[in-house]
Amino acid sequence: MTITSATASTEILTDRLAALRGERDQVRAESLIVATGDAADRATNVEATIRLQLLDERIAAVEKEIEESRRRRHTDGVVSVGDVVTLDLGDGPEKYLIGSVETASAGVDVVTPSSPLGRAIVGTRVGDTVTYKPRGGVTLEAKVLGV
DSSP states (O other): OOOOOTHHHHHHHHHHHHHHHHHHHHHHHHHOOOSOSOHHHHHHHHHHHHHHHHHHHHHHHHHHHHHHHHHOOOOTTBOOTTOEEEEESSSSEEEEEEOOHHHHTTTOOEEOTTSHHHHHHTTOBTTOEEEEEEETTEEEEEEEEEO
């Protein structure tokens, strides 16, 4: 998926939130079986309850991320969470969204702020070149071409 603006991050998260809520509704409807039957029936209900809890946690995390993105201040030319950045990782310009795993699950090329590359570029300015270590013994460079 191609992204063109920083506001796309909030839109992607809002769409992701709607999808998670829909998935939760579906799991909840499937779990509303009567607590009778054999052990297999009851096990299905337990699995659904666990899935509901996990979905509730993901929904809460996305809601929090959307709220934080609305309060976040942005400085022009400085890489921030929610920005679409153009990076040169050695193979020419590539665009990435600085965002969460939830935005990545929407099919967007994402650099998470807690990844080695994300930690290296968040707070840098256009034109900066940074080094980062994606794994032990490997050091790479990235140049920030645009925000």
